[in-house]
Amino acid sequence: MTQDLAQGVNARGRAKIGARTLRTDRWWLAPVLTVTGLTLWVIYAVVRASMQSDYFVPAYHYLSPFSSPCLSDSCVAGSSLFGTPFGAWPPLIPFAILTLPFLLLFRLSCYYYRKAYYRSYWQSPPACAVAEPHKKYTGETRAPLILQNAHRYFWYAAVIISLINTWDAVEAFHGKGGGIGFGLGTLIMVVNVVLLWGYTLGCHSCRNITAGRLTHFSRHPIRYGLWQQVSRLNAHHMGFAWATLASLVVTDLYIALVAGGAFSDFRFFN
């Protein structure tokens, strides 16, 4: 699997410099940070999603995004906003098993994350002008990577799931004794949802769907206007990608700590 240096960047006719790269900066830092960040996040998400505990604060209707929507009879009373069409859940199976795979596939096929994991986990290439270790390369032309072309379908699913998360955030404006209330948990959930929408609507496929595929913007002023807004978000797609990973963890962790009794929710109002 390892690249033969007589080929690759030292192929016949090219300057036979020999070294994999002549870069003198810390080009390895970005892939190391990416692998570390993504791996830690996946471990956290898998553990929390499969715990089936401390995911809901009944007093304020805080529901963790890792367990939303909760559609099982095993869910804590009050956490199932959309009913419980399914029976009791076996242990370790995430309550959000119906949505989490789509979110995972949405992020796996995301054009930003593709760059991130191709460069870091797969080292293809690890950094610009640094030779990759693979002998063969077929890009996204064959299975399974040709399935990256289904990204827009996972985006459709992500829009629906973002709507569910939005509803969860609206429910979080719940006061302790009923009525409207507002606590730190509410604020965290709202910020999380805003960031999720920033990431979802800034998607490259969304950009294509709004108007990117057109050749005459002038004939479609509304779609063009949407495309301009999506393009603005799209310019920060990497930032939203990482910010949402962080906000999902912060939201879930805060709810877990409040639900587990580590501390009480800081209330601004009711």
Added chain:
Amino acid sequence: MTYDGHFRVWRGDDGGELVDYTVEVNEGEVVLDIIHRLQATQTPDLAVRWNCKAGKCGSCSAEINGHPRLMCMTRMSIFEEADTITVTPMRTFPVIRDLVTDVSYNYEKARQIPAFEPPADLEPGEYRMAQVDVGRSQEFRKCIECFLCQDVCHVIRDHEDNKAAYAGPRFFIRAAELAMHPLDARNDRATFARDQQGVGLCNITKCCTEVCPENITITDNAIIPMKERVVDRHYDPLVWLGNKIRRREH
């Protein structure tokens, strides 16, 4: 402020070597100035391709400390005086001599792209386009054809065998320019990008965007839109169905 800088420069053809030189460096100079001084004072046979010294002709592409860059746009002030600065030819193309490479691969790929095709019912002089419709494509017209994006693209840099099937970032922006052109009559640009240019080989790692001296957002504004158009055309059953119902050709 003047100091003696330490340089390593590739000398010879594919079997050449990196040779050490000490060259005077003055305030405000760029790497191309140093190469010219080296040529004028120590190595009159040093081969280097250059023209405008203003970052607009795309001639002096090379690799400086491993980074694909224009020599005329790389200020010496970004280095420390104690640094050794290594200058090599672009490593994706065959070297002719010293810092000069054979970039004919790029011209072969350029020739393969079907030219702009105006609508059959319009005569020259009758073309009318709204600025809002051509704004996107104008970004791509900034390309100076330095081929640094081609040089850094690992698809061909690390895999010589892909050159036959892969056109590279510079020609994906040309494809996007034509595909987005409001008056281009061809409806097979996406198919051409997939089948003849190998856009599927690109795994969007954005190095082309990082090295572009004209700051063209190659990946986000050209390659990904072309990939999405390929999906529209070949992989999305909903788009296919919609086109069938509306009886559109594409």
